[in-house]
Amino acid sequence: MAKAVTVNQIRNVPFALALAFACAWMLDPSAAIPAGFASLVSFSQYPHLLVTSLAFGVLALFHRQTSTFLSSKAFVVASCSLCFLGFFGAWACSLQPETFQGVLPFACLCVTALCRASLLISCLKALAGLPLVDCLLTLIAWQFFVGILRALSTLLPPLAISCIAPLAIALCLTRKTSIALWRENPTATSPSEEAGKIEPRSFFPIARLLLIYSLIIFTIQTLQGFAPTPVASVSYFGLFIAIAVTSIALAVNGRIVRIKQLYDASLAILELAIIVFAIGAGCSYEIASILLDASYMTFSTFFFTILCNLCQRRGNNPVFVFSLAYLAEQLAAFLGEAFSGMIGPGVHALPLVLLAGLGAIAFVYLSPLRDGSLERSADPAKAQYVDPARYYTILAETCTSVAMQCSLTKREGDVLLLLAQRKTLAQISDGLAVSLATAKTHTHNIYKKLGVHSKQELYQFLGLENLSYSAKSSTKPTR
Secondary structure (H helix, E strand, O other): OOOOHHHHHHHHHHHHHHHHHHHHHHOHHHHOOHHHHHHHHOOOOOOOHHHHHHHHHHHHHHHHHHHOOOOOOOHHHHHHHHHHHHHHHHHHHHHHHOOOOHHHHHHHHHHHHHHHHHHHHHHHHHHOOOOOHHHHHHHHHHHHHHHHHHHHHHOOOOOOHHHHHHHHHHHHHOOOOHHHHHHHHHHHHHOOOOOOOOOOOOHHHHHHHHHHHHHHHHHHHHHHHHOOEEEEEEEEOOHHHHHHHHHHHHHOOOOOOOOHHHHEEEEEEEEHHHHHHHHOOHHHHHHHHHHHHHHHHHHHHHHHHHHHHHHHHHHHHHHHHHHHHHHHHHHHHHHHHHHHHHHHHOHHHHHHHHHHHHEEEEEEEEOOOOOOHHHOOOOOHHHHHHHHHHHHHHHHHHHHHHHHHHOOOOHHHHHHHHHOOOHHHHHHHEEEEEEEEHHHHHHHHHHHOOOOOOOOHHHHHHOOOOOOOHHHHHHHHOO
């Protein structure tokens, strides 16, 4: 992280507030759920998740068509107006259920779900244009505002936030600073500075992230459903725990943000919540709910930061990526809630063991930053390090974090790791099967993005200047 929060980062606060309001609409969707639709899905307490999943699925299916107008000011105003009318219409229909039945309430639900899904995706589309540190700071502000809104939802009358949200989003997202974020979104251009060279848009990292996200959401929603009494009124404390965890992770790392710490912390908190829930006595359900919310928000910060970075580095369409992410979230939440509803409330040993196992699988086998090629090296000088295994593991994680933070391309990330391993330009050229001129170009681009001018400055940036090594080539800084 840089020295301090900049003015440009403070200007993102209205954008974070709009994002918080877009997410806070999930707090009280009861007025937009027709009674007839709820009866069709009798085994689920939240049938609106199906309609919301359908809305995100439509956005993912037509992401090319919707990408062009999601950033326009007219779209923001129109969507907010339709959301307000949809909530108001659903509320009016709920007052006289005998008179308003069938098509009209269901239409209000569909319009509301589609519009608020579009607004949320438009917020995240703008978020994808921020550097990694700015993205993290904006998400911290987002968590803070969501925590405040959840606390207010326990005091305000129903639909208060749902009625306030359209106006707040319209005011925040039509500000000049927020519109500038959309117009300056780097995902609209090639992620590589080299003309004509666009990196392959591999979907595997995103698919692995979506799988982990689905497992975590399924686990959290299932545990929430096992609680014998509603405990959502205290869960917002978990958001402030997530803010503290994220802030500590940013503060202790200095210039290099090791984003994987949030991933590890989230799954550790999730496993702790399962243990606390299994106690099943006293206020364990309330404590477990707080921990579950903290786990969800900590992982969400990691998850959306990684997705934003992937959209920048690989050129993926952010509308498509974020629509798929929320489609997976809504479906996983629906399945988790339905699963807990069929089993019933209380402590169930076998489901808890199953959920703990899912978390362990995500933690051990599905880490999105696991890459065996980065943790292994054929360098013959490897044995000369005091602790080669530990050194190379830390080095790989450091280079991965720097590549994300500074928006390096995948090839530049490979070159950065080799430079950190004290490889010469000739060795880099041979190892990557590229020309010497190409290796020099990648090195120049890395130096420019990191703000360094030599290998020695690069080692200082990576925190490697105190490590002992004996390779003679490493003592000669190469421009």
